Amino acid sequence: MNPVVAVIAPGMMGAAVGRRLTDHGLRVITSLAGRSSETGKRAAGAGMSPASDDEIARADFLLSIIPPGDAVSLAQRLAPALTASNAKPVYVECNAISPPTTERVAAVVAPTGCAFVDAGIIGSPPQPNDAGPRFYASGPEARRFAALKQYGLDVRLLDGPLSAASALKMSYAGITKGTQALGAAMMLAATRGGSAEALIGELQESQAQMLAWLQRSLSLMPPKAYRWVAEMHEIADFVSQDASAHELYLGAAHFYEQIARDYETDRKQVSALQAFLGKSTKK
Numbered sequence: 001m002n003p004v005v006a007v008i009a010p011g012m013m014g015a016a017v018g019r020r021l022t023d024h025g026l027r028v029i030t031s032l033a034g035r036s037s038e039t040g041k042r043a044a045g046a047g048m049s050p051a052s053d054d055e056i057a058r059a060d061f062l063l064s065i066i067p068p069g070d071a072v073s074l075a076q077r078l079a080p081a082l083t084a085s086n087a088k089p090v091y092v093e094c095n096a097i098s099p100p101t102t103e104r105v106a107a108v109v110a111p112t113g114c115a116f117v118d119a120g121i122i123g124s125p126p127q128p129n130d131a132g133p134r135f136y137a138s139g140p141e142a143r144r145f146a147a148l149k150q151y152g153l154d155v156r157l158l159d160g161p162l163s164a165a166s167a168l169k170m171s172y173a174g175i176t177k178g179t180q181a182l183g184a185a186m187m188l189a190a191t192r193g194g195s196a197e198a199l200i201g202e203l204q205e206s207q208a209q210m211l212a213w214l215q216r217s218l219s220l221m222p223p224k225a226y227r228w229v230a231e232m233h234e235i236a237d238f239v240s241q242d243a244s245a246h247e248l249y250l251g252a253a254h255f256y257e258q259i260a261r262d263y264e265t266d267r268k269q270v271s272a273l274q275a276f277l278g279k280s281t282k283k
Helices: 014-024 039-044 066-083 099-112 142-151 164-193 194-204 208-220 222-238 243-264 268-283
Strands: 004-008 025-030 062-066 090-093 116-122 134-138 152-156
Touching: 004 014, 014 025, 014 039, 014 142, 025 164, 062 066, 066 090, 066 099, 066 222, 090 099, 090 142, 090 222, 099 116, 099 222, 116 142, 116 164, 134 142, 134 164, 142 152, 164 208, 164 222, 164 243, 164 268, 194 208, 194 268, 208 222, 208 268, 222 243, 243 268
Parallel strands: 004 025, 004 062, 062 090, 090 116, 134 152
Antiparallel strands: 116 134
């Protein structure tokens, strides 16, 4: 019998993962409690069925794919249902959280009797005819999660401690999203300082590959900036033993918070960044 998978929640990534699993013949359920009608439509479009917490606790796998700031509270919310359930789904923590936060989630799940797997998603939401993102998984129970490879998920097992997958995710996102914050900040500073044209020319001459990557990445960043604030705080926690690195990522969190606020209001910074990227594309 095919496994039943609960995916919480049906955001952009969660719904796309749900669609990948339903396309491979699985029944996928989700929670729509307190969610918008738009989220409900997204879940329905992905073939995901709404379910109560008790129904979710009877699934074979439970994939937590939510904003990082909600990871612990979701586990706490589901703990009573998971404890009462005889099914004991494999709880897969897929969020962009630091190893200490992962350990907190694992500590909430442990008394329920459910197996716990740490997973880090690297890559964009799966689309038709692509391999989809990589699910790096760690912990003693990770091989159980790897069973979903036959249903379209690219699951890759990691050696090391329980939270090795979170450590990888933090490291990777620290490089990619950290670099985007630095690049965007300098593009805006160059625009304010009147050197945008010169910066574009120099980047095209000496850093063409970096410029191309920033053009692609930053064109998509502004509407996602609000989601990256908590992630930068998690990365700051991850590197907290290095005071300078800690401050660096707290700064990145503040930068993305500003971009998110600007995106929802007058879009002055977003427009300036888009103008810079537009000029760099034309040259």
